[in-house]
Amino acid sequence: GAGVSQTPSNKVTEKGKYVELRCDPISGHTALYWYRQSLGQGPEFLIYFQGTGAADDSGLPNDRFFAVRPEGSVSTLKIQRTERGDSAVYLCASSQTRDYTDTQYFGPGTRLTVL
């Protein structure tokens, strides 16, 4: 079946602009995660949704970052007033349940470049 998809695959923006990154999880997966992967680093946890609610947003770096999942499926990561330091690959993952043993399936990522 279809895996996790993310759009756009690449996004170039200017410093100070607003961007939205979209994630379509695997159908039926209730848990959804956002990670950020900077160059030469491993993915870093940002936020986790169980259903429609953000169950853990402790990884969001500051209040310029916000994410929603209004219907418990598609999620959008929103970044306001982008800074050059926000440049990274943003990864989305989903798992069938919230169980810590469940495998997280990752999308291909959105590469964000802030000029």
Added chain:
Amino acid sequence: AQSVTQLDSQVPVFEEAPVELRCNYSSSVSVYLFWYVQYPNQGLQLLLKYLSGSTLVKGINGFEAEFNKSQTSFHLRKPSVHISDTAEYFCAVSPYSGGGADGLTFGKGTHLIIQP
């Protein structure tokens, strides 16, 4: 909180030779352990995971890993590598319950380079 250390940023190996990628972790709570692989221009894919039971875990593509609680390690091994194993390998941990963020905590990755 948890942390993961992958000491080797790059590991060059000749084709058909064995390889070991090292992973050590630190955590104040019990954790589950994972290895993910990222092939060029592809998303992260689960190789294997340790949840409980036998400390030797077998995964896809002939990889295996051994959990060592006393040394807080989860090293990845393959007895004979192929060119197609060239990729970035990430070790990750997740808490049993609570005790930290709900997401996985990843190491910085090890780039496995297979030389013909």
